[in-house]
Amino acid sequence: MWRDRRILDLFSIDHPILLAPMAGPVLSDMAIAVARAGGLGALPSALLSHEQTRAEMAKIRAATEAPINMNFFCHVPPAYDEGREAAWRETLKPYYSELGVDPAEPIPVSNRTPFDEALCQTVEELRPEVVSFHFGLPPAPLVARVKASGAKVIASATTVREAIWLEERGCDAVIAQGFEAGGHRGIFLSEHADQQVGTMALVPQVADAVNVPVIAAGGIADGRGIAAALALGASAAQIGTAYLFCPEAKLVAPHRAALKVAWDDDTVLTRVFTGRPARGIANRVIREVGAMSDLPPQFPLAGGALMPLRGKAEPAGSGDFTPMWSGQAMRLGREMPAAELTRTLVAETQERLRQIA
Template identity: 50%
Template sequence: MDLRDLLGTELPIIQAPMAGAQNHLLAAAVCEAGGLGSIPAGMLDAPALEAELSAIEGLTERPYNVNFFCHQTPTADPAHIAAWHQMLAPLFAEFGIDPGTIPSGPTRQPFDAAMATVLERHRPALVSFHFGLPTPELLQRVRATGAKIASSATTLEEGLWLQEHGVDAVIAQGLEAGGHRGIFLGEELTTQLGTFALLPQLVAALDVPVIAAGGIADAQGVAAAQVLGAAGVQLGTAYLLCPESRTNALHRAALKSPRARHTALTTLFTGRPARGIVNRIMRELGPLPADVPDFPLAGNAIGALRAKTEALDLDHCTPLWAGQNVSGCRETPAAELTRELASGWRD
C-alpha cells in the first residue's frame, strides 16, 4: 500500500507541517496539486485551529493532514530559567532587553481535548503527531473521526513502538530533516540515523506503510526513497521559498545564500533538538549548550531576542529551520513543485 491508497491522494507527496513558516494557503495549494498539504497546529490554540481548518476547507475539498505535538508541558524551574537568562545576558545587554519583562509559560501546546473537539468537527484525512502519540483516550477520539494516524520515528525502536500503539503509517524522519526531531523514546542524539539508513530498516521491520522524510529535495530523491520501500515522501525545506509559504524575509535570504549549506541541530530556540541554518546565537553559545530550559520554555527569552534583532533586520536570534539539503528550495509555486517532485515516483 502506498500513500495514495491510504489517504486517497493523487500523488504520494506530503508537504511537511512547518509551524511559523506556513498556513492553510501552502497546504491548500499542495492539496489542489494532488499531494497532501499539512496544517501545523503546534503553535495554535483550539480557536486558531478551527479558523485554519475552516480556511483550508474553503480552498480545497481534497484530503489534508493536521499535525500536533505530543510533549508533556514542564513546570518552569525558576533557578533553571535564571541560569538560562544568565547565559543570554550579553545578548540581552546588547539589544536592550530587560529579562524581568520576559513572559513565562509554554510557547507551544500539546494535543489536548479541545483540539480533539475541533478535529471531530472537521474530520481531516490524516492526523500526524510529533514526539510520540497522545494518551490512548485522545488517540481514540481521533481514530473515531475516521482519520488515519501517523507519527514520526527517528529510530527503529520508535517505529516498532508506534506500530504497537496502532498507527496507520510511520514517518521515517532522517537526521537530515529540518525543524524539530521527532525523537521521543530517549534524548541520545547518537541514536539518530540518516533517512536512507533508517528507511529500509523500518520498511523491513514494520507491517504499516513507511513515509520517508529528511534530505529529499527533488524527483531523484523521491525515486530513491521509493526504491528503498517508502510508501510516500514527506518534504518541508523544498517548500520554504514557495510564494504560498509564510517564510519571512530574513529566513528567505538565508535559504538563498551559501549559509544554508551549514545547518546544525540545536536546542537553543525551544529546548528540543531541531535543525536550522547556523546563525550568530548558535555560533556564540554553541548549538547544544547546557542549561537550556525544557521544551518549550526556552522560547520566551528567544522570542524577546528575536523581536529585537529582527526589527534591526538581523537574523542573529531567529530560528532558520532548514534541512541539510536546500538544493530543491526554489521560488516555485507549490503546485508546480509538488508535481515536479512526484515525477520521480514510478508506478
C-alpha cells in the first residue's frame, strides 16, 4: 500500500500520517481517534502537569494499544527580567483599562516546562512508543534514557543544519518543519525566523542530507500535500491545522470561528503571545503591538500578562488577545471527526499517488 515503509515500520503504524502534538487543542480523545485510524496519535505534554499527563495516557492506553507520541519542549528557561516584565505590562496597560482589568494585579504564570529529570521519569514510567521534542533536544543523558525506555526519538528541524544536528545526536527520524506550519517554530540553532524555509523546499534538501526517515510538516492539509511530500522524499507527513477543524480539538470559540473565515494570507509569525516565533491568525494585539515586536519577555514568559485580557475577551466572543495558532493551509480544513479525517487523508493520498505513478 505504501512504497516507503520506513516510518510505518519504525513506529509500527499503518499509515504515514502523524497527528501534530498541538499543545492545548490536542488531548487524549483526538490522539485515540487518530491512532485507531492507523496514524500516529500524539499527546502534547508541555502544558500538562505530571498528573494530567498520566491521566491522559491512562485514557489512551485504556482505549487503544496503538503507538503514541508524547511531545515535550526542551527550551532553556529564561532568567526573570523585572524591567522587561514591567515594560511589557506598560505596553498592555491601555488594554487592561479598556477591559476593566487591574493593571497592578499579579501576573499569572505562563508555564511551559522544558524536558527535565522529572519528565524523563514520567516517560520511563509511561513508556510511550515515540517521544518528540521541539526546540532541539534535551541534554544527551536524558535522550539516552528516553531511548533506553524503548521510545523512538524524533524532533523538529527548520533547516538542513538543524536536521543534521538532530541526526548526529541520535534522532530516529527528523520532522522537516516548513515556514508554512502553524504554532511555534521548532527553530533552535538560530534566532532568525525570517530565514526559514518553505516545506516543499526544505523536505527534499533534508532527505538528501540525512540517513534517517524524514517527516514533512507545514502547510499540508489534504492528500495532495501528503502525496507531494512523499514524492519529495518524506516518509510521512505530520498534520496539524487540518485537525483543528475536528470536534475533538479543544479550541475557544473565537479561535474556532476565526479558522472558518480566515484566508491563506491571514496568518503571521509573531512573538507577542509567548516571546518566541509562532504562526497564528493575525488579531488586534498582534497588529497593534507588532507581530515580531521585541517588547514581549522571553519565551515562555510573555503569555502571563495576556491571560487576564483573554479571560475578559474570550467569554465575550472576542479573539483580540487569544493566540489563534494556524498554518497557512487552513482553507483546506474540513469539519469532520478526527478518525474520519485520518481515513479521508489516507484515501486521498493513495488516489493521488495512483494518478502520478
